[in-house]
Amino acid sequence: MPELPEVETIVRSLRSRLSGRKIEAIRVLFPPLLRNGRLSGLKKFEGTRLIGLRRRGKMILIDYQNGFSLLLHLKMTGQLLFCQKTAALDKHTRLVISFQSTARELRFRDVRKFGFIRCLKTAEAAAAPELKNLGPEPLGLDLQSFRRLLDGRRGRLKSRLINQTFLAGIGNIYADEILFESKLHPASDIVHLRPGQIKRLWQSIQFILDKAIAARGTSVRDFRDGDGLEGSFQARLRVYGREGQPCLRCGGKIVRLRLAGRSSHICPRCQQLIPVKRASKATTSQR
DNA sequence: GCCACTGTTAGCAT
DNA sequence: CATGCTAACAGTGG
Numbered sequence: 001m002p003e004l005p006e007v008e009t010i011v012r013s014l015r016s017r018l019s020g021r022k023i024e025a026i027r028v029l030f031p032p033l034l035r036n037g038r039l040s041g042l043k044k045f046e047g048t049r050l051i052g053l054r055r056r057g058k059m060i061l062i063d064y065q066n067g068f069s070l071l072l073h074l075k076m077t078g079q080l081l082f083c084q085k086t087a088a089l090d091k092h093t094r095l096v097i098s099f100q101s102t103a104r105e106l107r108f109r110d111v112r113k114f115g116f117i118r119c120l121k122t123a124e125a126a127a128a129p130e131l132k133n134l135g136p137e138p139l140g141l142d143l144q145s146f147r148r149l150l151d152g153r154r155g156r157l158k159s160r161l162i163n164q165t166f167l168a169g170i171g172n173i174y175a176d177e178i179l180f181e182s183k184l185h186p187a188s189d190i191v192h193l194r195p196g197q198i199k200r201l202w203q204s205i206q207f208i209l210d211k212a213i214a215a216r217g218t219s220v221r222d223f224r225d226g227d228g229l230e231g232s233f234q235a236r237l238r239v240y241g242r243e244g245q246p247c248l249r250c251g252g253k254i255v256r257l258r259l260a261g262r263s264s265h266i267c268p269r270c271q272q273l274i275p276v277k278r279a280s281k282a283t284t285s286q287r
Numbered sequence: 288g289c290c291a292c293t294g295t296t297a298g299c300a301t
Numbered sequence: 302c303a304t305g306c307t308a309a310c311a312g313t314g315g
Contacts, residue, residue: 001293001294001295002295003294003295058295073295073296074295075294075295075296076293076294076295076310077293077294077310077311077312092311111310111311111312112293112294112295112309112310112311112312113309113310113311114294114295114296114309114310115295130296154303154304155303155304156304159304159305162295164295164296171294171295172293172294172295173294221293221313260304260305260306261305261306261307262293262294263292263293263294
């Protein structure tokens with residue numbers, strides 16, 4: 001479930017631990033993990049230094065001094081763990097990067113095997129197929145630009161929010177939390193959003209993602225940071241996973257809907273479908 | 288044991 | 302072009 005806040009947490013927790021370290025070896029234990037090139041191509045990393053760790057959307061970029069980078073996606077169950085070389089290797093470990101002069105190594109675990117890595121030249125990273133169509137980073141995006149992203153669009157609001165070509169980094173959990181915070185229904189048609197609602201949505205995106213990063217991510221199931229530690233935002237979720245429980249705002253019952261094959265958690269009282277056309281009041285209007 | 292469910296993205300269908 | 306559905310996979314829970 002790593003979404004933007006989880007990936008950011010992983011990157012932050014690992015950056016200081018890994019920066020400047022000289023690579024000993026990169027071992028791929030599950031070869032289909034590598035999306036391009038040959039495994040032997042990873043030899044070129046031996047002896048070079050890891051010089052940077054970055055996040056773009058839900059992707060991680062590991063930059064090396066030899067001018068190459070590894071692009072990595074954790075998909076649903078991926079974990080990046082900096083642990084002792086002597087710690088038992090479990091069967092879900094897919095990749096190991098070991099370093100010189102330290103007893104610790106970086107392991108990529110991925111139970112469901114959806115994750116991948118791609119080797120590319122650092123200078124050409126932005127052109128990688130996984131990166132070139134990514135939308136802007138939601139944090140720090142100004143309201144004007146956000147409005148432009150929605151301008152002229154149709155379709156369900158939630159589908160937009162989790163569409164990575166629209167904004168990079170928001171997934172199912174945070175989309176639900178953001179929509180609850182902004183009091184918008186996931187199935188609202190974008191075209192019906194009023195300016196004030198778009199502003200509220202934009203503010204909610206900033207607010208929820210900020211708080212989730214500050215809480216070091218959400219550990220509903222698999223998520224751990226680079227040190228194997230859980231995040232704490234799961235305690236602050238207000239709709240996701242709270243089906244049947246009372247809404248913390250109005251006391252109503254949280255329900256779960258199915259939208260485009262994904263579960264959506266909402267408070268039906270706080271999040272009503274936008275009345276069609278320009279109703280200047282957000283009261284319950286019959287069409 | 289079996290089936291439904293989980294959430295991300297690619298790829299295909301509409 | 303845009304949107305929707307499903308497969309890829311493995312584990313969990315009913």
